[in-house]
Amino acid sequence: MSRILSSSLRTLPRVSSKPIIPTTARKAFISSSSSINSNPAFAQDQQPQQDDMPIAVKTAAQWAEFGRHHVCHGLGRIRDHVIVKGEGLDLYTADGKKLLDFTAGIGVTNLGHCHPHVSRAAAEQVNQLVHLQCSISFHAPYLQLIDRLLPAMPHESLDQFFFWNSGSEAIEAAIKVARQATGRQNMIVFSGAYHGRTMGSGALTRSKPIYTQGTGPLMPGVFSSAFPYWHQLGVNPSTSEEELVRLAQHQLDLILRQQVNPKDVAAIFIEPVQGEGGYVPVPPAFLRHLREVCDKHGILLVIDEVQSGFFRTGSYFAIEQIVPELRPDILVFAKGVANGFPISGIASNKEIMGKLDVGSMGGTYSGNAVACAAGVAAQEVYQSGEIGRNVEVRSKQLYKVLNKLASDEKTKHLIADVRGMGLMTAVEFRNTADECTLEGLPEGKSVPKNIGKRVQEYCLNKDLMVLTTSAFDTIRFIPALTVSEEEMDRAMTIFTEAVESVAREG
Template identity: 85%
Template sequence: MSRLLTSTLRGLPRIAKPIYTVPGRSFISSSTTTSSSSAAFAQEQQSSDDMPVAVKTAAQWAEFGRDHVCHGLGRLRDHVIVKGSGLDLYTAEGKKLLDFTAGIGVTNLGHCHPHVSRAAAEQVNNLVHLQCSISFHAPYLQLIDRLLPAMPHESLDQFFFWNSGSEAIEAAIKVARQATGRQNMIVFSGAYHGRTMGSGALTRSKPIYTQGTGPLMPGVFSSAFPYWHQLGVSPSTSEEELVRLAEHQLDLILRQQVNPKDVAAIFIEPVQGEGGYVPVPPAFLRHLRDVCDKHGILLVIDEVQSGFFRTGSYFAIEQLTPELRPDILVFAKGVANGFPISGIASNKELMGKLDVGSMGGTYSGNAVACAAGIASQEVYQSGEIGQNVAERSKQLYAVLNGLAESSKTKHLIAQVRGMGLMASIEFRNTSDPLTLEGIPEGTAVPKNIGKRVQEYCLNKDLIILTTSCFDTIRFIPALTVNEEEIDRAMKIFTEAVENVAREG
């Protein structure tokens, strides 16, 4: 950490918080917190090589960011964050924020988990980078060794690491096309697979991610996801009927728009992320496997956000369809707790069809990120993370379901859904009649409920996110969240929802 940021941390108390253990190892988080002022942040410093560092207040740095950071990058607030510990973030002004975003599902083990950070620091002193096309390096191989027993199907035994979820999707596209000799892809309404030209072409959650940048990658067909919004039916529609309708739409795609023999792969998220935190019905996943087997199409499971115990198991499909065989599994986010690494796993037959040299990338499988990934798997594989997700998710859903049933707030809420600590609450919207099911005609429903609730929470120092084109708030805290932190967050959230209900 530069001396500029270190200056904000001096003379402050230390926090000791138990996290989780791996047999033979104790994971106690001991981290320095910050309560410094912006004046301390502005204190003149020298960098490690004695080059002068700019002297600015926190407000000036925020203004600097607004001036020089790409306009296309949005933010909830213009805070300058200088420290993270567990679920806490600290700003340059000394404000402490309760983070229920985990870097959008990345820091699954909390900010700066000591075991992961220690492993990365040790690796920095051994080998920072070795380009993957030059030679093997130990952390790359050791991470594979750690991931192999965690794969949701034993056939997934060859890996390629990249840096981000979008890049991993690009890798899956390349494997699918090269292995099948076909070009076309099928995705689902509400899907989010990335923002690059290939992955962005697969994304169907919001137009903002690719608008004005076309033409995107051709050959992509979109079918209906088994979610009531996507099918234009009421929220109370049975899962069986949702599956039937979605199967029918997929059948029409294959009969009217693209011949199955020209389809390389079907991509699906077992829990849609940007689509609204919507789990896929298990019967629909089984249907996709049957369709793919019938027509020689590859089934690509995108667990970029739902993987690494986010839903309570290593991968969401283990709960939804334990027997399911993905042809390609895509993962990222939680794999290394904040260090940039992503990957795909497939079988030797498919990977063996790739031309040598066709895969690669300057930072692919970076040694430090791999070391962080190994340490993260050690914590995941202790078994205590999954147990904590089960306990804390019950606590979280109890509050959300309580709001949906409360006489004070039920007229605001269309649905509570999710899996594990990938939870969401969708609010009613007068411009969307489907969401008004179950309330008396003429009931006054406020506008912009989600944004107003989020704003209230942000003003109370709780960071939460919206998601999808529907009025939905998602909860995605670190998987190390404790009972008190859930209680604190849910108290603020309940106040926010009740406040909107009173104001109307």
């Protein structure tokens, strides 16, 4: 038997109900520490140096200038740091700076940078098989990853898989499957949606015009309806969830009565927690309504969990908490599946996948063996149970601080909303250009300009990496799910100082 099939923790039998990881080792999996002292270049008395870049002697500043000169102008950055090492929630720059990372590669390194179990599995796989094109034959890690994912699927009908490389590509795959399976062309998406920035996935994106501006015409046949979020509906933040759902249902009904016949719609795409839309969870009643609409008209319901999956919200997939009984026709996933190794995928049922023409799906690097092996190892860590428990505790710690800022007399005039699920959380700031954010503004208080950008800049200057999101003034929190109490406390101290600083300066 080959080493990959016989190696510990990566055999083909289905996952049992017993812990995959021995009890004595389980707590170790919540930490991605592989001992910073194990690498002489990063010993406690020697931080990363300017010559830690592997080629050509350049200073960190010279490397940054090199990047500015030669990296595509269309690629943005929040800072021009040159990162040379990542470990857990820490990033190290070529000039010796240590950063606390609350971005996780935009929700990708859910287990922290360079988690030892995942990195070890990838390193072992490199010496076994790096690449086998998926249209040539099966390879062991591809099948093992399916085996690990099957019991994690939010519905038992999701039992056929296709792996690709990125979230955008997985959306492209879902579009292709939906059209072939239904014989229809049109798609419905929601305001604020982000599904990618390729020509097909970009046509479904409705969060910001920057992702596709100047590149049209995009894929035709895409209709956008209102997401049940107060900003998208032009109502106040205090509007009840029931009313938000009613308004959003009405808008969808108008789309199907005025703009496109339901019999011409192949699929409805929705994120259970909008990402670029501002970290907005979908109300359960609206998700149930979509399932009813799809069943009535023969439309496929596509659930995009690219960012919200793999315990980001506290469960394997967000829909497990929102509507536990929900049956997606297609589930799209990526980001956290392999903790930074490039792999994405879709899962559907045999009836839908069975309508595809053999040879219609594929791709040179689809389901790469090293990425799949990393994905198997990542599932072993997720399925230990420690990650989910940590998300529950750390999210409470996070929300306690954010809700205090939203109610504190010193800072509440800055904050319009605190929302999200688990460690997919956002703070939306008030903005005089968005009148609905001014509801509840304390009398006599004025709203400063560019609150989010100023708060982010303060945090970055204190070596805390945080990101903005959406077309509105919003900062999001997406740390690695292994974040410790001390790391969360340190980040929240800096963030609190940042908000209070803006409140003082006005």
